[in-house]
Amino acid sequence: MKNPGRRRGPRRIPLRPFVLGGGALTMCGLLVATMMPGARAEPSAMPAVRDFLIAWQVGNYEAAARQTVGADKEQVADALSRVRQQLDAAALRLSLGTEVQGSGVDQIVKKGDEADARFTVKIDLGENGQPWQYPGLMHLRRTGGKWKVVWNPSIINTKLKQGQRLAVVTEVPKRAPITDTQGRPVLREVGAYNVGVFPGQLADPEKTLDQLAERAKMDGGRRLDAERLLGRVRSAPPQAFLPLLTLQVPAHNALIRRLNTIPGLRFEETKALIAPAYAPELVGHLGPATADRLQQVGAPYQPGDTIGVSGVQLLQQRRLAGTPTVRVVAQDESGKNTEELRSWEGQQPEQVQTTLDPGYQARSDFALQGLPYAASMVVVRPSTGEVLAVSNRGTNGENRAFEGHYPPGLTFGIVSAEALFSQAKLNQSTETSCPASVAVGGKTFTNRARGDTTLANAFAASCKTSLAQLSGKLDAQTLVQEAGQFGIGKNWGLSVPAFTGSVPTPANDGEKAAAMVGEGKVEMSPLGMALVAAAAQNGTWKPPYVLKDVQQTVQAPAPQNLQSEAIVSLKRVLSRNATHGNARGARVSGDVVGVAALATSGNGKTVSWFVGSSGDRAFAIAVEGTVNTAQIAARFLTGRP
Structure with missing residues (x-):
């Protein structure tokens, strides 16, 4: 009678899945040898498979190598240890068995003194991509009564052959341009250097990359992550050039000189369409992916990548x-x-694609040339809300045209006058007075005396005292609500940062009178005041936009229709201001209307304003000093000095 404990031919030993993690083995089932009375237990291959996989996963490569035959143990340990480096892996997980079409079939197949074990490899590639899972296969042999793994590089991956290594190849597509309203790039081509390495030629990769991270400190002390750079270099193909930085010439010449002495760095000269041709504070710049910048943009970008670091580029x-x-x-x-x-x-x-118009942008930039103070200007299209031009001069890279917080002074009188026309039912011919001084709610307002006059004439003469007195015609909440009709303080749903203005509810009559003349706690940005001028011209306030076909994270508010009778009176007031008032220096054509004003900020700094429109273009100019803004407006409108 044949011994029932012996079977001829292949023997399948089904196993339930187990996962190797943190050095612990969790088994969802037990391997039980089939036994009959008088039978002899066969040694199982499973312990050898288990011990090998656990040791490999937890990084005890020497222990894993001791479970193998057929190769030098040091070579096996070295090959296993390099898997994480060659893939720059964040984690590696191993489990016995494979999932075949989701059936969960796990197995070790034995045939005499030979066996094949199937297992699953799960690798988290971190910044390099999505998790990678694939089936693995190892061959085992029983020698001296013990099962051993027969070493072959294919254990790491079934397609890996002798003399090969794993590598990660990252193919970065060419960056798309930012364009103007006509689809033409708003960027200019500049000379640049791609700074990188040939990984296989680095004598001391860690030293080279530590020096690169230390010397390539950016503005604000930002630096590259040397450890992550090292992981990137080790995982890259050793014989191919790996770019780590793109540096513009001449903007980064000093940095290029600092890096030029680092052993192992290579410099490849190139041309790149990356520098903003205009509106740099809005368009933005490119720069290296430092550690803190990577937190902003997230995966899949890596240390050293060239990414947007400001403006629309970011x-x-x-x-x-x-x-x-x-x-x-x-x-x-x-x-x-x-x-x-x-x-x-x-x-x-x-x-x-932006809404920027190169013609208006050139005029806007020209208008601010030569000013001795920081200045900003915004041009919008009243009929649509499109931003046509954004100019900043001397603002240290800040987009104050959108984000500046300035007291608007009597340019805010456009809002106050509309409120008087729509809510108090006054008009441009309403009789008022322009005394030299007036006290309202404990606050005193002064200007040059004009005597009795009409509201239109008082506005043209920059009479703060007139508006301060007329503040009694409106209650505080009504003034704030009318400001809201001009989008002030609302979330515009704009795809770039902007200050939408602030008109806090006045606590008393003095604060209300101050708000009427654009003082006290009232603050506006040039963009906000340009939209006020646009609403006065068009009769409808429309939310601004500067990017086309870009999904907004916040829905823009609906357009606000202003009362038609109020707009008629407002246009006449603004026209009178342009013909006989403080805006007359900008009256280069018959359709120019506007307001010029001086305002003083809380820190005592003077801000010179011009807010107006001409046809289907409205604009606001803010200069952090005393200048003739009507002349600046004329330079913009004519394109001539």
């Missing part, structure tokens, strides 16, 4: 840059024989 980073295509490959040291093991296709870049 805000629309993912759309403009797309996402890289990541390929895991097996290759020999020459790189000539390469086989793709897995790939993750990236997202293609898309251009971002």
Whole structure:
């Protein structure tokens, strides 16, 4: 009678899944040898498989190597230890068995003194891409009564051959441009250097990258993450140039000189369409992906990548840059024989189109030339809300045209006058007075005396005292509500940062009178005042936008229709101001209307304003000093000095 404990031919030993994690083995089932009375227990291959996988996963590569035969133990340990480096892996998980079409079939197949064990590899590639899972296979042999893993590089990956290594190839698509309203780039081509390394030629990668991170400190002390750079270099194909920085010439000449002495760094000269041709504070700049910047833009960008660091370039980073295509490959040291093991296709870049008009932008920039003070200007189209031009001069890279907090002074009188016309039912011919001084609610307002006059004439003469007195015609809440009709203090749903203005509810009559003349706690940005001028011209306040076909995170408010009778009176007041008042220096054509004003901020700084319109263009100018803004407006409107 045949011994029932012996079976001829292949023997399948089904196993329930187990996961190796943190050095602990969790088994959802037990391996039980089939026994009959008088039978002899066969040694199981499972303990050898288990011990090998646990040791590999927890990084005890020497212990894993001791479970193998067929190769030098040091070579095995070295090959296993390099897997994480070659993939710059954040984590590696191993489990016995494979999932075949979701059936959960796990197995070790034995045939005499030979066995095959199937297992699953799960690798988190971190910044390099999505988790990678694939089936693994190892062959075992029983020698001296013990099962051992027969070493072969294919244990790491079934397609990996002798003499090959794993590598991660990242293909970064060409960045898409930011364009003007006509689809032409608002960027200019500049000379640049791609600074990088040939990983396989670095004598001391850690030293080279530590020096690179230390010397390449950016503004504000930002620096590259040397440890993550090292991981990126180790995972890259050793024979291919790996760019780590793109530096503009001549803007980064000093940094290029600092880096030029670091051993192992290479410099490739190139041309790139990356520098803003105009409106740099809005368009933004590109720069290296420092550690803190990576927190802003997130994966899949890596240390050293060139990313948007300000303006639209930063805000629309993912759309403009797309996402890289990541390929895991097996290759020999020459790189000539390469086989793709897995790939993750990236997202293609898309251009971002702005509403900027190059003609108006050139005029706006020209208007601010030569000013001895910081200045900002915004031009919008009243019929649509499009932002046509954004200019900043001497603002240290800040987009104060959108984000400046300034007291608007009597330019805010446009809002106050509309409130008087629509709510108090006054008009441009309403009789009023312009005394030299008036006290309202404990606050005193002064200006040059004009005597009795009409509201239109008082406005043209910059009579603060007239508006201060007329504040009694409105209650505090009504004034704030009318300011809201001009979008002030509302969330515009704009796709770039902007200050929408602030008109806090006045606590008393004095604060209300101050608000009427644009003083006290009232603050506005040039963009906000340009929209006020646009609403006065068009009769409807419309939310601004500067990017086309870009989904807004916050829905823009609906347009606000102002009372038609109030707008008629307001236009006459503004026209009178342009013909006989403080805006007359800007009256270069018959349709120019506006207000010029001086305002004093809380810190005593003077702000010179011009807020007006001409046809289907409205604009606001704010200069942080005393200048003739009507002349600046005329320079913009004519394009001539």
